[in-house]
Amino acid sequence: MSLDKIKVIAFDADDTLWENEPIFKSAIEAFCSLMAPYGAAEQCEQGLYAVQMKNLPLYGYGIKAFTLSLIEAAMTLSNHQVSQRTVSEIMDIGQFMLEADNPILPGVKQTLEALTQNYRLVMATKGDLLDQERKLIRSGLEGYFHHIEIMSNKFSSNYKKLVTHLDLAPDAFLMVGNSVKSDVLPVLDIGGHAVHIPFHTTWEHEHAEIPSAHAQFRSLNDISELLPLLGV
């Protein structure tokens, strides 16, 4: 891909800069243990996912949305038999998630440090405003970013707005992230560049086919491979 024109590099945050999905995985495990009297773990996970998908247009992403879906799923899965104590325990799972640490992924700090010399860096993430701001502040990475964009969705239209807001031609924009569906396909769609860095675990909702060959797309194993790719 021709990378000469790139001026702005935007990074997804969850599972690109820091671990996040493992917190959700653990929460789902804890939830399905609480739900064990009403069915097998697999059934619980499927029931929860169905509730999450139903609520997505109304609730959006993030831990508060997830917690509300946990409570609703508990009612559905138990046929309203779940105890009030269990409801309180489910609320505690949500609060625990909000306070959990998101460890920075290997190579992130050094890569941002090197790239910030030559590019304007942006963080572009979905999710809850307050959650994402809190994670960013805790991460100590805030100083590397020229702009923080917290998006309700990562559709092509959202990226188009971002690129316009940054006063950029689409091919001056490179997006880096772990989700093909959210960080790659919509960016290629508007004429931007995209780098996919897979994380070991991906939420079912974010699954998508990797583009087979595209002049503006690359897949890397590790964020630090961005430096040789960009000749930094």
Add this chain to the structure above:
Amino acid sequence: MSLDKIKVIAFDADDTLWENEPIFKSAIEAFCSLMAPYGAAEQCEQGLYAVQMKNLPLYGYGIKAFTLSLIEAAMTLSNHQVSQRTVSEIMDIGQFMLEADNPILPGVKQTLEALTQNYRLVMATKGDLLDQERKLIRSGLEGYFHHIEIMSNKFSSNYKKLVTHLDLAPDAFLMVGNSVKSDVLPVLDIGGHAVHIPFHTTWEHEHAEIPSAHAQFRSLNDISELLPLLGV
């Protein structure tokens, strides 16, 4: 106040551009009816407010945060005696709120229409990203705004970032809103201008003393009074 330097006018959204607090008031009434077996309405409202204030740093603003606090308050107020059906009914209150209409306040459209000829207009609101975007799109007012800022908080530091982001001197910035605490005091604090337009009902958390006399502050009865104030 000397208004000649003003280039950007930012508007709070909830209860400044459209009705919002009445939706919360109705929800609290509905909730306290459900809680009637466990105590008087006044006690219920106080208990709920205490839970909301405890959760504010973790949950932030918005309807999802409010719904989670309703459920927690139901557990506390009923000493975990509240039925599972009631928990589901409380979740329904939250979903109903997310889908509720927010009627545009009188004079808003005409005022924005007139101001947009001479100023850059910004919407600056607290709350949930997805909720606020949804309300804006439904309102049909989106086209008047050059920039939309959805903020996790409205502290001086948040306004300082906004003014920097807009590449403005603080005294080129005028904030218009119904909350003295969120829309007036922090803006005066950073050297901006502020106009207070009271709404007939204000959330307890937003109460603050109106500044007695300040060169960069004015109180108006109605948004359309902005036009003669600014000589438009």
